[in-house]
Amino acid sequence: MRDWDIEMRVSRFFIIGLVVALGAALATAQSAPKARGYTGPRTADGKPDLNGIWQAMNTANWDIQAHSAAMGRVVALGAEDAEPAGAGVVEGGALPYLPAALAKRQDNFKNRLTADPEIKCFMPGVPRATYMPYPFQIIQSTKSIMIAYQFAGAVRQVNMAKPTEAPADMWMGWSNGHWDGDTLVLDVSSQNDKTWFDRVGDYHSDQLHVVERYTPISKGVLQYEATITDPKVFSRPWTMSMPLYRHVEKNAQLLEFKCGEFVEELMYGHLKRQPNQ
Amino acid sequence: MTARLYTRSLTAAIALGALMIGLSPLGAVQAPTSPATTPAARPSTAPQTATKPAVKAGWRVPRTPDGKPDFQGLWTNATVIPLERPKGAKEFLTVEEMAAAEKRGNRDEEADTDAERGTADDAAAQASRAAREERRQERVAAGNAGDAATGNYNAIWWQLGKRALANHRSSIIVGADGRLPHTAEAERQLAETREWVKEHPADSADGRDNIERCLAWISSGPPMLPTFYNNTYQIIQTPHYVGILVEMIHDLRIIPLDRQPHVDAAVQQWMGDSRAHWDGDTLVVETTNLNSKRNFIGGGGGRSGLAPNNDRMRVVEQFTRTAPDILLYQFTVENPAIYSHPWSGEIPMRATKEPLYEYACHEGNYALVDILAGARAEEKAAAAKQPYK
Numbered sequence: 001m002r003d004w005d006i007e008m009r010v011s012r013f014f015i016i017g018l019v020v021a022l023g024a025a026l027a028t029a030q031s032a033p034k035a036r037g038y039t040g041p042r043t044a045d046g047k048p049d050l051n052g053i054w055q056a057m058n059t060a061n062w063d064i065q066a067h068s069a070a071m072g073r074v075v076a077l078g079a080e081d082a083e084p085a086g087a088g089v090v091e092g093g094a095l096p097y098l099p100a101a102l103a104k105r106q107d108n109f110k111n112r113l114t115a116d117p118e119i120k121c122f123m124p125g126v127p128r129a130t131y132m133p134y135p136f137q138i139i140q141s142t143k144s145i146m147i148a149y150q151f152a153g154a155v156r157q158v159n160m161a162k163p164t165e166a167p168a169d170m171w172m173g174w175s176n177g178h179w180d181g182d183t184l185v186l187d188v189s190s191q192n193d194k195t196w197f198d199r200v201g202d203y204h205s206d207q208l209h210v211v212e213r214y215t216p217i218s219k220g221v222l223q224y225e226a227t228i229t230d231p232k233v234f235s236r237p238w239t240m241s242m243p244l245y246r247h248v249e250k251n252a253q254l255l256e257f258k259c260g261e262f263v264e265e266l267m268y269g270h271l272k273r274q275p276n277q
Numbered sequence: 278m279t280a281r282l283y284t285r286s287l288t289a290a291i292a293l294g295a296l297m298i299g300l301s302p303l304g305a306v307q308a309p310t311s312p313a314t315t316p317a318a319r320p321s322t323a324p325q326t327a328t329k330p331a332v333k334a335g336w337r338v339p340r341t342p343d344g345k346p347d348f349q350g351l352w353t354n355a356t357v358i359p360l361e362r363p364k365g366a367k368e369f370l371t372v373e374e375m376a377a378a379e380k381r382g383n384r385d386e387e388a389d390t391d392a393e394r395g396t397a398d399d400a401a402a403q404a405s406r407a408a409r410e411e412r413r414q415e416r417v418a419a420g421n422a423g424d425a426a427t428g429n430y431n432a433i434w435w436q437l438g439k440r441a442l443a444n445h446r447s448s449i450i451v452g453a454d455g456r457l458p459h460t461a462e463a464e465r466q467l468a469e470t471r472e473w474v475k476e477h478p479a480d481s482a483d484g485r486d487n488i489e490r491c492l493a494w495i496s497s498g499p500p501m502l503p504t505f506y507n508n509t510y511q512i513i514q515t516p517h518y519v520g521i522l523v524e525m526i527h528d529l530r531i532i533p534l535d536r537q538p539h540v541d542a543a544v545q546q547w548m549g550d551s552r553a554h555w556d557g558d559t560l561v562v563e564t565t566n567l568n569s570k571r572n573f574i575g576g577g578g579g580r581s582g583l584a585p586n587n588d589r590m591r592v593v594e595q596f597t598r599t600a601p602d603i604l605l606y607q608f609t610v611e612n613p614a615i616y617s618h619p620w621s622g623e624i625p626m627r628a629t630k631e632p633l634y635e636y637a638c639h640e641g642n643y644a645l646v647d648i649l650a651g652a653r654a655e656e657k658a659a660a661a662k663q664p665y666k
Contacts, residue, residue, distance in 0.1 A: 043342075043515075044341075044342030044343065045342070051515055051517070051518070121639060122639070122640045123527075123637060123640060137531060139513055139515060139518055139520045139531065140515065141341070141349060141513050141514055141515050142341075142342060143349050143513070144349065144511075144513050145513075146513050146520055146522060146529065148520070148529045148531060152639075153526075153527060153528065153529065154527070155522065155527050155529045157511065157522065157633070167634070168634075170634070170635040170637065171635060171637050171640060172635060194640075251537070251540070253533070253540060254531055255540070255544060255546065256546040256547060256548065258492055258493075258547055260490065260491050260492060260638075260639040260642075261490070261492055264481075264482040264483060264490065265482075267482075267646075268481070268482040268645060268646065268649055269481075271481075271482075271646065271649035271650055271653060272480065272481040272482075272649070273477075273479070273480040273481065273652065273653070273656070
């Protein structure tokens with residue numbers, strides 16, 4: 001019993017130490033995205049090799065801002081649907097909503113059980129796709145880059161050549177990329193206004209402009225940063241940041257999650273033929 | 278998003294370039310069979326065309342930095358040639374017959390346009406419509422006709438491709454027969470399901486086609502076959518992966534090149550689980566773990582029956598770049614639960630500059646809602662006519 005207690009205490013100190021060290025590392029990384037001189041593997045053309053299966057490890061998909069643990073949305077699901085607490089991924093405090101937009105956000109919150117596009121298996125948009133609780137894969141060749149997300153099989157083609165303009169709005173936006181030192185910078189425009197940032201109704205308009213930065217800071221970690229500009233919804237640009245972790249298990253693989261099949265009853269169940277007809 | 282109207286003139290230019298390739302002896306000439314080129318050296322599933330593809334003389338395949346043939350870029354498998362050989366047709370077409378097939382495909386589109394305008398009713402227009410109907414029947418037979426019962430988009434919306442196949446074949450399926458070798462039991466199941474569908478056309482979403490449900494498209498397969506439109510593919514290669522982005526319903530096939538075993542048999546997927554390796558300059562992709570919710574291929578769409586026992590299905594695909602503008606795609610499908618023997622097909626995919634856009638299918642699936650709502654409205658109307666029932 002006592003041995004166990006001591007062991008617990010020792011490991012607790014160890015964990016706290018780790019967390020502090022990690023926090024410090026991340027703080028450094030955030031202020032200096034050059035990643036403290038980390039030079040990882042390179043592709044044949046000398047760029048940082050971001051190939052891999054990545055995943056965020058936080059509660060941003062529940063709520064990108066700092067939040068307490070809270071009851072979930074579906075009573076029957078009990079603890080499984082309860083919202084875990086989170087320190088938030090937004091830099092610099094509360095989101096700078098314009099007054100009318102804040103009211104809409106509160107409406108979204110009230111209606112989140114039916115209005116959150118995640119529930120209908122809609123492609124999640126950027127940046128939400130990055131921090132959903134599903135892995136995603138970066139496929140980077142010397143000619144092009146694709147980013148594939150397990151959720152809804154969403155996918156992005158990144159144009160690394162001369163920036164081009166989208167012919168129309170789309171769910172996953174239009175990504176023009178370039179390298180800023182060892183950071184992959186993606187300029188994402190032309191997203192539609194149908195996706196959210198999280199499950200509590202934080203949202204954007206079709207004026208959303210996202211600049212993403214992916215910086216390798218160690219073999220297993222990409223530092224991710226997304227700066228959001230949306231003059232219809234926010235009074236100023238704001239930034240979220242988080243580490244993304246590499247899946248290192250030997251059989252790591254992006255498996256299918258074609259969730260449209262799983263929401264048919266929800267979306268079309270009321271249109272089923274009734275037995276007496 | 279359909280890109281075809283947007284880039285029609287570009288397509289025409291590409292097609293003209295491709296025509297020249299089509300006229301070259303490239304596709305018609307086959308090197309002698311060599312057992313060594315059989316995918317994965319498994320004789321039981323050897324493609325019926327297990328020949329080393331002939332590469333255009335004097336041309337060297339471009340290579341990736343790690344020395345592999347470079348397939349990266351945009352390709353299309355759009356064609357006027359059907360999956361199954363029309364009854365009575367011979368296996369290979371002459372240049373004149375290819376031109377006639379292309380002309381007929383193009384005339385179908387014009388006929389539709391005329392019909393839409395309601396201006397053409399002379400003998401030529403009638404003949405044209407008859408030809409179009411014949412083509413439609415071919416597509417029905419090939420399982421590539423959408424919903425034959427309720428009609429469909431007219432040809433102006435279709436992008437069957439204006440081109441025959443550069444290999445001169447009269448069907449995508451190769452071999453003397455050119456037809457799908459369904460077992461008698463599979464034929465019986467297909468017929469049974471067709472009957473059921475007649476009685477239950479729109480009971481619920483899961484009674485409709487996988488295409489309408491935005492779950493699986495024949496474009497991604499495997500095998501990857503041409504469909505109504507958006508027959509565009511983008512390939513990306515790294516030293517460890519090949520990615521094939523399929524425009525239809527934004528499917529991305531991520532295929533590892535490392536010789537890892539397949540994922541556990543308990544994991545069944547719409548597109549299965551693919552592993553690839555290089556056999557010389559040919560990329561060989563082997564796929565298992567296909568789920569049994571997929572449609573019978575060539576069965577007239579999913580409403581004509583699900584493919585049972587796909588845990589017994591195995592698809593081997595081979596990709597070889599044979600000319601600057603041709604990526605030769607060959608495949609063999611085996612599933613003893615459905616087919617009496619493995620069958621093989623071949624499509625010389627053509628390079629295209631036509632861009633590939635996001636195809637958000639499920640997100641805008643008003644069709645499924647309207648099909649079901651329409652059926653309920655019909656039932657209601659019918660019930661109102663029988664007050665004493």
